[in-house]
Amino acid sequence: MLVGNGKSIVNGIAIGKIKIYKExxxxxxxxxxxxxxxxxxxxxxxxxxxxxxQNVLYEKAVKDAGKDIAEVFLxxxxxxxxxxxxxxxxxxxxxQKRSAEYATQQGYANYAQMFADMDDPYxxxxxxxxxxxxxxxxxxxxxxxxxxxxxxxxSILVADDFAPSQTVKLDKSLLLGxxxxxxxxxxxxxxxxxxxxxxxxxxxxxxDDSWDGKDAIxxxxxxxxxxxxxxxxxxxxxxxxxxxxxxxxxxxxLKGKPSTTIDGxxxxxxxxxxxxxxxxxxxxxxxxxxxxxxxxxxxLNSKEEPSEEEQFVAYxxxxxxxxxxxxxxxxxDIGADKTIDYMNLDKEExxxxxxxxxxICLTRKPFFKKQLRALLRASAYGHLGIMFPMIISVRxxxxxxxxxxxCRQELIKEGYKIxxxxxxxxxxxxxxxxxxxxxxxxxxxxFSLGTNDLTQYTCAIDRQNAKLEPFSDTHHPAVLRAIKMxxxxxxxxxxxxxxxxxxxxxxxxxxxxxxxxxxELSVNPKSVLPLRKAIRSLDLSKPATVIGK
Amino acid sequence: MxxxxxxxxxxxxxxxxxxxxxxxxxxxxxxxxxxxxxDKSCDMRKLLALMGLAVKQNDSIVVQVEGADEDACAAxxxxxxxxxx
Numbered sequence: 001m002l003v004g005n006g007k008s009i010v011n012g013i014a015i016g017k018i019k020i021y022k023e024x025x026x027x028x029x030x031x032x033x034x035x036x037x038x039x040x041x042x043x044x045x046x047x048x049x050x051x052x053x054q055n056v057l058y059e060k061a062v063k064d065a066g067k068d069i070a071e072v073f074l075x076x077x078x079x080x081x082x083x084x085x086x087x088x089x090x091x092x093x094x095x096q097k098r099s100a101e102y103a104t105q106q107g108y109a110n111y112a113q114m115f116a117d118m119d120d121p122y123x124x125x126x127x128x129x130x131x132x133x134x135x136x137x138x139x140x141x142x143x144x145x146x147x148x149x150x151x152x153x154x155s156i157l158v159a160d161d162f163a164p165s166q167t168v169k170l171d172k173s174l175l176l177g178x179x180x181x182x183x184x185x186x187x188x189x190x191x192x193x194x195x196x197x198x199x200x201x202x203x204x205x206x207x208d209d210s211w212d213g214k215d216a217i218x219x220x221x222x223x224x225x226x227x228x229x230x231x232x233x234x235x236x237x238x239x240x241x242x243x244x245x246x247x248x249x250x251x252x253x254l255k256g257k258p259s260t261t262i263d264g265x266x267x268x269x270x271x272x273x274x275x276x277x278x279x280x281x282x283x284x285x286x287x288x289x290x291x292x293x294x295x296x297x298x299x300l301n302s303k304e305e306p307s308e309e310e311q312f313v314a315y316x317x318x319x320x321x322x323x324x325x326x327x328x329x330x331x332x333d334i335g336a337d338k339t340i341d342y343m344n345l346d347k348e349e350x351x352x353x354x355x356x357x358x359x360i361c362l363t364r365k366p367f368f369k370k371q372l373r374a375l376l377r378a379s380a381y382g383h384l385g386i387m388f389p390m391i392i393s394v395r396x397x398x399x400x401x402x403x404x405x406x407c408r409q410e411l412i413k414e415g416y417k418i419x420x421x422x423x424x425x426x427x428x429x430x431x432x433x434x435x436x437x438x439x440x441x442x443x444x445x446x447f448s449l450g451t452n453d454l455t456q457y458t459c460a461i462d463r464q465n466a467k468l469e470p471f472s473d474t475h476h477p478a479v480l481r482a483i484k485m486x487x488x489x490x491x492x493x494x495x496x497x498x499x500x501x502x503x504x505x506x507x508x509x510x511x512x513x514x515x516x517x518x519x520e521l522s523v524n525p526k527s528v529l530p531l532r533k534a535i536r537s538l539d540l541s542k543p544a545t546v547i548g549k
Numbered sequence: 550m551x552x553x554x555x556x557x558x559x560x561x562x563x564x565x566x567x568x569x570x571x572x573x574x575x576x577x578x579x580x581x582x583x584x585x586x587x588d589k590s591c592d593m594r595k596l597l598a599l600m601g602l603a604v605k606q607n608d609s610i611v612v613q614v615e616g617a618d619e620d621a622c623a624a625x626x627x628x629x630x631x632x633x634x
Contacts, residue, residue, distance in 0.1 A: 071566050078569040082597045111597055118603050122564060126600065129565070309558050 001230050002211075006179065006204030008223035009190045013241040014177030014199040015234075018227070019155035020212040021162070023135075024144040029099040036094045043089060043100040046140035051077045053136060054165075061168045065195035066283065068321055072164050076133050085111055101141050108134035125187065132163035150174060156216055156225075158207055162189045172196065177218040179225055181207040194280065197248075201225055250529050255286045259532045262539040265514060269532050270326075270522035272500055275301075276317050281525035282325075286532075289326040291448060291522020292387070292500040293318065295371065299334055304342050305367065311374035319382025328385035328425065328448070328522075331371055331400075333357045352462065357390035362399055372407045379419035387425045387448060392432035397443045427500075429453035434482045437489030447490045448522070451501025455479050474502075475509065484516045491517060498522055507534040511546050514538060551623035553612040559634045562605040567633045572596045574629050580616025582626065593626075 033039055054077040061070035079085065089107035092098055098106075108130055115127040139145065150157065150170055156177040157170070167178075167189045178200040183189050193200035199220040211227055217237050218225045226233060260266040270291030271282045282290060298306045298314055319327050335356025339345055348354040361368035375386055388400045401424065411418060426443075428434060429450030441447065456463045458479050461472050483499070490497040498520030503509055505523035507530065513521065514535070523531055557563060563571070575582050575593040582593035586608060591598035593612070604610055612630075614623040 075565045075569050078572060078596050082595060084595050084598055114597075114601055118601075120562070120603055120605060122561060123600065123603050126565060310560075313558075313560060 001233075002206070002227035004179070004201070004204045004206035004225045004227070006201030006223060006225070007184075008220045009193045009200040009202060010197055011220045012197065012199045012244050013220060013237055014156055014218040015238065015241055016154055016156050016176040016216065018211045018214050018216050019151050019153070019157055020209055021149050021157040021159040021166075024139070024149065026101075026138055026142055026144065028101040028105060028138075028142075030102050031099075032097045033093075033099050034097075036097055039093045039098075039100040039103070040090050042141060043086075043093065043104065043137075046100065046104075046137045047080050047086065049140045050133060050136040051080050053140075054080065054133075057165055057168050061192070064168065064172070065192050066321075069191055069195055072129070073168070076129060076165070079129065080133055080137075101138060104134060104137050104141065108137070125184075128161075128163065128187070132165050135163060136165060156218060158211060160207075161187075164189065164192065167192045172198075177201075179204050179207060179218065181205060197284065247529075250533060251284075251286065254529050254532050254536070257532070257536070259288070259535045261514065261535055262537070263541040265538075265540050267514060267518060267535060268498075268520040269528050269535070270328075270498070270500075270520055271525040271528055272522050273318075273525070276314055278525065279318055279321050282322060285525040285528040287325075287525060287528045289328075289383075290318075290322065291328055291498050291520055293327055293329045295329055295332060296334060296338060299332060299340055299343075300338070302342075305370075308370045308374045308377075311371055312377050315374055315378035315384075316381045319378050319384055323382035326383045326385055326423070328387050328423070328446075329375060330387045330389055330427065331358070331375075332361055332368070333389045335360055352456065358388050358396055358400065359390065362396065362403075365403060368403060369407055372404050373411060376404070376407055376411055376418050376422075377416050379422050380417040382419075383421060384419060385423040385425060385446065387427060387446075389427040389450070390429065390453075391426040391440065392430050392436075394436065394439050394443060397426060397440060401443070427453075428486050429457070429501075431458050431482065434486050437486045438492060441490050441493035441495040444495060446520075447486055447495055447497045448520075449483055449486055449497070449499045449501060451479065451483070451499060451503035454482060454501065455503075458482055474506075479503075480509075480512065483513070483518075487516045487518055496520065505531060507531060508546075510534045511538055511540075511544070514540060515544060515546075550613055550615040551619045553614070553623060553627045553630070554609065555612065555627070555630045555634070556609045557604055557606055557634045560606050562603070562608065563599065563634060565600060568599050569596055570633070571626075571629065572599065574625065578614075578616070578618050578622035578625070580614050580619045580622045582622065583613045583615075585611040585613065 054073045058070050058073035061073060089103045092103035092106055093100060112127040112130040115123055115130060118124055154174045154176055158179045161180050161182040175198060177198060178193055180202050181204060183202040190202055199218045201218060214227050216225055216227050217229050219237060258266055259269045268288050270289040271287035272292040273282060273290055274294045275297040298311050315329060334340055335345060391397055408418060423445040425446035425448055426440060427450045428447045433440060459476055461468050487497045496519040499513060499518060500522040504521040505527040521531060572594055583590050584593050584599060584602060586602045586604055589602055591602055593599060612626060
């Protein structure tokens, strides 16, 4: 048994035979030619065809991997239209009397070198794009077809590197996994593998042509590949693979289906996320929106207070890539157990009951305004919900809304576009908010129950304290009653009510919550489909199987 | 001639995809559009040359627009830069 190590892109397992994916051998006429005009015409036709091919790849990649990722092919098409590039190739054909193939090789190589010589790592990586389009033009000139390189059997493909166009062209039904000697975890291949959910290893230096045709298993979780694995290992990994397949089947079964009970009660299943990098998980698990986007990442990932611009870019990216889905962004919730140096927060005796979240925001108005301005500006790029945490009174909600209105007026004056469908809501996570829910509901579009804090505050149980374990009951009737009261109060005033705490994913409570009338459940992306499955198997017209408490 | 001064705030700078859209925008006009960064400059209609300027976050660029539709062109380019970079 041989083991190769690399950077893993997808946590899954791939089991199958290795197929070495080799570039077609391109034999290029390097001698002088007689008819430069004919060569120029050939070159132009090959470029024309390559542009069409990029557009076809774009359509395919949009379906396989999403619009964001597919756009590389539009960039390729634009590069192929670049006058400087094409002139430089034609110059070689007519000036040096060389074949279209030779001129393509030389002319594109100069541009690839220009990018490779740049300092910026992003620009450096663009050299691969030039090489990719060069390969397409050459294949068109030579009449080669790289599609045949994959073979006809399902396999794990091994190569030095895959060009983005090669990755997209692969027949997915025959593709079990991918291993590259080169390639970073940010390369297009990696991005595509991730979005297509195909186990892939990058920078696997052990890659060897002698692997061709051998049995192999990629263990994405541990970032390695076993060539001719022994029986015990095969058994363990096969079991894990089957587990993954079951999950995948669940996805296939439930993707695009509404979260509706047998008797037709529909509830929305959203995802909780912590940063722009979680967007992929939202789509992969088919969440209908984002019920809680914790904005803390913009504060925690920064050495100093993040600017309005930095926040805007981060929020915009998430809203844009999930549009038209609703994305509820919770305003700054630092304090308590999440502290940051530059905020200069005093040490507190009792931080859970202390200076945190909206309490900081309302006393540090310039700080709060920066975030609200960034959010309002980002609203133009998708469907935004703004949610204020740790609310205990109507006064606080009104103050938040006043400051937001102030920001809105400023931005309009400055010429920014702001969406007119922004939803405003609050976290209901304090007993005070539950008891004042009727008044609060008058102020907002939605409530989101934060069951973790609500449990801790209702039961006076510190959730960090292990000693309190025997006293803690995550299904405490007081908490369930608080949830019921909140949902009923919200509905009395036309305010929709969701649950974004951990209890939302607890399928033993799903029927209870649905019977209370909950409108939305927002859970960890991985729990979205199991929860949808649970909802779709309920029939609320039948007698309750759980006690409503 | 119209001149636009602009400082890039996008963390990735003028990177591939939006650069491509910028080139498309520029091609809608007939005026000559020159992008200047330090001692380097290029025609905004040329994608690879534009990417070759390697404009990064916080870099300042000057865009010169000259031609029959320079007023409309400069206004559109300026708005586009503000919106996307």
